[in-house]
Amino acid sequence: MKVLIAGGRGRVGSKVADLLEANGVEVVSGGLEDGVDFLEGTRVAEVMAGVDTIVNVLNTPRFDEEGAVGFFEGTTRRLTEEGVRAGVRHHILLSIVGVGQGDASDIGYYFGKVAQERALAEGPLPYTIVRSAQFQGYVPVLADQHTVDGRVLAPRDLIQPVELDELVALLVEVALAGEPLGEVEFAGPERFHLDDLLRGTLAASGDAREVVTVDGYGPIDAMVPRGEYRAGKVLYPLRDIPLAG
Numbered sequence: 001m002k003v004l005i006a007g008g009r010g011r012v013g014s015k016v017a018d019l020l021e022a023n024g025v026e027v028v029s030g031g032l033e034d035g036v037d038f039l040e041g042t043r044v045a046e047v048m049a050g051v052d053t054i055v056n057v058l059n060t061p062r063f064d065e066e067g068a069v070g071f072f073e074g075t076t077r078r079l080t081e082e083g084v085r086a087g088v089r090h091h092i093l094l095s096i097v098g099v100g101q102g103d104a105s106d107i108g109y110y111f112g113k114v115a116q117e118r119a120l121a122e123g124p125l126p127y128t129i130v131r132s133a134q135f136q137g138y139v140p141v142l143a144d145q146h147t148v149d150g151r152v153l154a155p156r157d158l159i160q161p162v163e164l165d166e167l168v169a170l171l172v173e174v175a176l177a178g179e180p181l182g183e184v185e186f187a188g189p190e191r192f193h194l195d196d197l198l199r200g201t202l203a204a205s206g207d208a209r210e211v212v213t214v215d216g217y218g219p220i221d222a223m224v225p226r227g228e229y230r231a232g233k234v235l236y237p238l239r240d241i242p243l244a245g
């Protein structure tokens, strides 16, 4: 088995590469650092040669709709076109819980992820979309994203953070099984309210920013699974944050 990891030197991709290699799998990394650009089409055919499985964990800093949609749609189409040429049998895409629900957050980045999933599903390659909840380690970044004039403005939205190594193990399990599964959702074992989670996390790190509870922009359950999902086992490392009832 030969696996191309699109984004193989990123936060998720580098861990997936290590675990696949530990399982004896031949891995090739495709990222800007490797001289591969899936948007521009640089060295794509070269890294795709002999690949049977793609793990797509690409990411972009573009949070505006035009930038995010252009990136996620364009790179997925490129991977699909070149993957078909190379005889790829399975395209595994990492997405986010809520993206498939039709009423996901209306920020540009989410439109990008919706377009990414659609580009994959409409294409000819057999696929698995693994939709993960937010990573535990990403919670401080969420606090920054909600900060306005030094205060964190957070709604009571539900959130079920996952531990990154458990997600990596799931992606590797799906790759090794070689069986396209369509859609799989993955979320952590505990459900919190976002404002409580940010308040507790900032307090534990001595961050003095005030967390103000505000009205949400959409449904309270837009970030958590609504149907069946795989649940992680690793609890959030801070134990005194109230769980959502």
Ligand SMILES: NC(=O)c1ccc[n+]([C@@H]2O[C@H](COP(=O)([O-])OP(=O)(O)OC[C@H]3O[C@@H](n4cnc5c(N)ncnc54)[C@H](OP(=O)(O)O)[C@@H]3O)[C@@H](O)[C@H]2O)c1
Residues within 6 Å of the ligand: 006, 007, 008, 009, 010, 011, 012, 013, 030, 031, 032, 033, 034, 036, 037, 038, 039, 040, 057, 058, 059, 060, 094, 095, 096, 097, 113, 132, 133, 134, 135, 138
């Ligand atoms: N954060 C969360 O809580 C969360 C939750 C669920 C799902 N996700 C999803 O997880 C995925 C991976 O996130 P991450 O944090 O691992 O991302 P990351 O650390 O930013 O890594 C992104 C990778 O994409 C590569 N890349 C960017 N533009 C490229 C291009 N044009 N051509 C080729 N490679 C390119 C980068 O290459 P270089 O390193 O060479 O620049 C890097 O290896 C994302 O799709 C995100 O939506 C995240």
